Amino acid sequence: MDERKQKILSAIVQDYIATAEPVGSRTIARKYQMGVSPATIRNEMADLEEQGYLEQPHTSAGRIPSQKGYRYYVDHLMQPAALSNEEKHMIRASYQAKVDGITQVIKLTGNILSQLTAYTSLVVSAPEGAGEIRYVQLVRLAPGKAMLLVVLEPGKVRHRTLAIPENIGDEDLKTISEVFNAKIKGCHTTDIKKTLMRELYAELIKHKSLVNMVLDLLQESEKKKEERIYLGGLVNMLSQPEFSNVERVKTLMSLLEQENFCYELLGGDCGGKLSVRIGEEIKQEDVRDCSIVSSRYVVDGQPSGSLAVLGPTRMDYAKVVAVIEYLTENLSTVLNKLYRSK
Amino acid sequence: MDERKQKILSAIVQDYIATAEPVGSRTIARKYQMGVSPATIRNEMADLEEQGYLEQPHTSAGRIPSQKGYRYYVDHLMQPAALSNEEKHMIRASYQAKVDGITQVIKLTGNILSQLTAYTSLVVSAPEGAGEIRYVQLVRLAPGKAMLLVVLEPGKVRHRTLAIPENIGDEDLKTISEVFNAKIKGCHTTDIKKTLMRELYAELIKHKSLVNMVLDLLQESEKKKEERIYLGGLVNMLSQPEFSNVERVKTLMSLLEQENFCYELLGGDCGGKLSVRIGEEIKQEDVRDCSIVSSRYVVDGQPSGSLAVLGPTRMDYAKVVAVIEYLTENLSTVLNKLYRSK
DNA sequence: GTTAGCACTCACTGAGGGAGAGTGCTAATA
């Protein structure tokens, strides 16, 4: 593809992204100063269409980019848009104002994401179940009622209220807690061995049922897929002309309201850090007329969640990619701080 | 209002709820077996309109209920719809399957609510900040990093990772925790006195900055309004013909996406248990063409959150009220179990 | 008090006819 064709393709993609209207030869010649006449551009456009980069909604309309066209644009032509200083400042200010528990951070990130991009945002934090056990404690709340606390590295807490026999007092709970701490501290939740369990039973033979409950919870927290998810800017969908068909929006929204669907959407093969999936490249059938830009964030060296933007294929890729990259970095920093307290 | 007028009003409300079309005299005569001719009904309808219970979109259309009409219907005519056995069963089954942490329960409830009613659901759990302090513990996670745990009655946990001086070891943290527990246990978070603080400083003079951090968190958790909110079935809005105007939906949705707005919506005067607000009765201006049915649920004798359904004024009040009543009760039970572990 | 009959109103629908934007093709030009 020669340079002029690239320039024309780029112009068409950009104009279509901005206006959502098919782009005509005259528009390009005028707005993008190509230095050639509309007729010449028409010839080039005919070529680009033949090669599959453009499409024509109907004979007498301008051209719109095909999926292949967007792909080429994203891979070769797109200039990464820098965030404005206000935007950067806004992001930093938000994170400084409240970084208080992961749920808040996730919400906040989703908000910023949908606000800056004007598309729908999706933030998922990975399962928190697993980790190295740092501390176990049973606390008596009332007669017959106790709370089990488990602290995991890095910086996670599980808790659960339990019914306990009425005759168990503070001292008993303290003893049990101490035994657990002695035996189990440093153990990984995925790695509670049979021998360990036998030792526990031996030492705490008097409280067998209670020990069972505790072990249950330790292991259950492992199995449980407690991902947290945030979905923001659903409204923005309604502003996109490609979703003026209400039926379309309805199917899409009801899918997004199902958490499992969102996990699948992000769980896929976005192996690398940043991924741009355009139209048919998305596996989920009902989202094939959309695009998804997503990225994994990293806490403590481990990928521990992703953030994504979902919009029409006519998405402002340059902007979205810039925002996602910037936010991923900031989010990682914030979460690392939150968990590490350095 | 005589009996026949009531019957006619009731028929109009019901028919309009079902069809969303203005109801004509012929329809009523035929479908609702009034035993009189359309002409008679027309006369009655003219009366009802004059009294303000009905409205006419335009001269040659049928009637629709006015806000006053809905109000009269809800207060005097409505037959509470019983839930079907399948529905009841579905609800109970859902709650039995997973009752695992309040967030899950809230989500689940919201889901059921929007599923059964086909409107938008809103579930808010009240602030968790306040409570009686049962237990305080500092746990060392890594050099320079600790976690503070606070257990509150009834069954709530706050935690936060802290940066601590590197030279503080497990034993120091244990000592500090013990002092805190001795001094502060049983105290209410709203009620940490100056004298108490002075005592703490005196005993832990070596770790003044750490004590400050802990006290900070104890009191901050008080101020912080950590309500949890769940919004479900937003899609359902799009199925309602009164929201076929996309602009309307957009304003409404973007309001609902703001958590503060939701709190205000439910925080109001729904003093009694169940509240039905119709149209203009809602304080928030932009929701004046909607209705809200809401109810408070109770944990441990204390109102601790609300669930609500938001829909068009043409809402199936009988159904919604039934669902909300049933769910409120179930939710209270489940949460009481969860917190009390009885 | 109730009902049949009738003229009237008004939203909705579909056909017809510009207007306008954009194309492809042809012939002229550098």
Add this chain to the structure above:
DNA sequence: TATTAGCACTCTCCCTCAGTGAGTGCTAAC
């Protein structure tokens, strides 16, 4: 040979307008 001007052609969009049908209010009869 590449580019460009000119022109006929296509197709959507929008406006207008008449026909249809549901429903009303009024009047007169039962």
